Amino acid sequence: MILAIARKAAPLALVALGIAAPFALPAFLVQLTFLWIMIVFALCWDILGGQMGYNSFGNIAFFGIGVYAATIVQIGLFQDVAAYTAAGGMQTINLTPTQYFTGLFVGLAAAPLLAAAVAVVLGLALLGLRGHYFAIATLGLGIAAGELAAAWSYLGGSSGVQVPVYPGSLESGRLLFYFLSAGLGVATFLSLRWLYATRFGLAINAIRDDEDKAEALGLRTTRYKVIAWCIGAVFLGIAGGLVGHIIGFIDPREVAFAGASFGVWMILMAILGGKGTLWGPVIGAVIFHGMRELFWTYLFGWQNVAMGVLIVVVVVFFPFGILGWLRRRYPQLFLRDAPAARAGAAE
């Protein structure tokens, strides 16, 4: 009974918390914004990694495409991009508020479209690989994308792109991007919750459990795999567009295609929380983000080493994550319907 009420009330409480947080903790606004982005990262990785059993190290590529697409479109609507990037940081960009917001939203619409288009092409090529080979190929893909961006002078090459400055006050800009990120996080979560409850969710779970059998039963596995990758790419593309604006500067290797930071974190967060579950990546993202902030505060200089240790420890000792552990320890909590079933499990 209490559990049932908790199930109903928890989402509302979380939404209220999400809306109140930036006003309650204004000093941590940027960290809170990134928390939502991290949740999107973990959820998107888990579509393939957890639900479909395809462990991708290259999802960061779609994020990076989103970062570049949003900003380049925003600038390109009103100015010559090549001249702007060629000047490096020397040329400042002055957009009127109307131009800025038009560009922002057109850019944020273009980012997922481009990311999804790339995901279709790459998916058709790469999703025929399995296991180790898929993992390593996507690892190569993520880094190759970063290197190509760093070598492409239209995108500013390795010196990156300066993102247009928000026309209002700093505070209002941060609030706007907080709520955009929060909206994206909630939208991602709700979309995936709906998707996993449909035939699509069953299909990708079937692919995870036994792909050959799923195919033999008549599932068009390639189609499902590509669609799943596209869905991840869409949300990652939007997240990329937002992150470009939140950070204010695009570096090809450190921001856009940051395989060694964002790229690894998204895997780690999903595993920490429990991959293959809906709430696992969310929980993992919250805990991981908190730990990361602690590392950055108290282990200055050693924070990246601590991250490396954390990855090894989580993977080796805790591969099923928090929810996976809970599910083994207290299976009755995870039974969907009816107290009767719960009582049955308890016996």
Add this chain to the structure above:
Amino acid sequence: MDNLFLLFQAPPLALQLLIDGILIGAVFALAAYGLALVWGVMNIINVCQGEFVMLGGYVALHVARAGLSPFFGIPAAMIVLFAVGWLAYRLVIFRVVERDLFISLLATFGLSILLGQLMNLTFGANIESLDAHLGAWFFFDGIVTVAQIKVVALLVTLVIAGLLVAFMRRSRLGQAIRATAQNARAARILGVDTDRVYAMTYALNAAICGAAGALVAMIWVISPFGGLIYTVRSFMIVVLAGLGNLVGVIVAALGLGAAEQFVGFIFGAQFQVAFVFLALVAILVLRSWRLRRERRYLA
């Protein structure tokens, strides 16, 4: 693209690129052989392969800085890396050896990040290289230069490869390693201590990487985060050659070295790294397409 025409106008330039590529490719072959060894015996793809290479380079660098001849750096790097590999096995790898493939992949990836960061803190983020104080040979009026150290590196590679083959064929441990690779369970029943075999295999792989790293430091550059590309190169070479095909590994490594040199020259050095990673993706995709016609998969 101008450089492409330059190649046709001055053929010795192409020769230069080919020689450089082949001599560098020999070092890739060492790291790739180590990767294939661990893959074949333990069924682990060792993602921190490149970090072992870089660490070997740093050991050689510090041996040389201590006043010893740079060539002492090669055995020193092998010994230190053997210890590092053994330690890594005893701390982490033995827990993931017979687990899900993804867990071992991610665990070694975590090790790779950890080692990269530790090297960054210990040795600094700069790109470094070790001068072995050897000269160069000049051909075609100085158009083609062959640094002697690169030839030495090739010879060292050949010696190490020969020793490895002899070790695997003749020695008791080498036979145990091969037996474990063929069938770990049967080997265990027949009295092979597979845990020790795994530890030795992993440490041996690290030592091979250490030697490769010492050579890389002398003929090229090392940096704390420059490891991943060596992992990718090794993986690509092994995929091209197939597991357990030593000749194939050498041919693929030399070919990759040469291809990289040509791409770097024609498109510019900034595309060289991108080329390696794109080539990896392309090779895997092409192989999977060919297999798919027979309803088989790379897995």
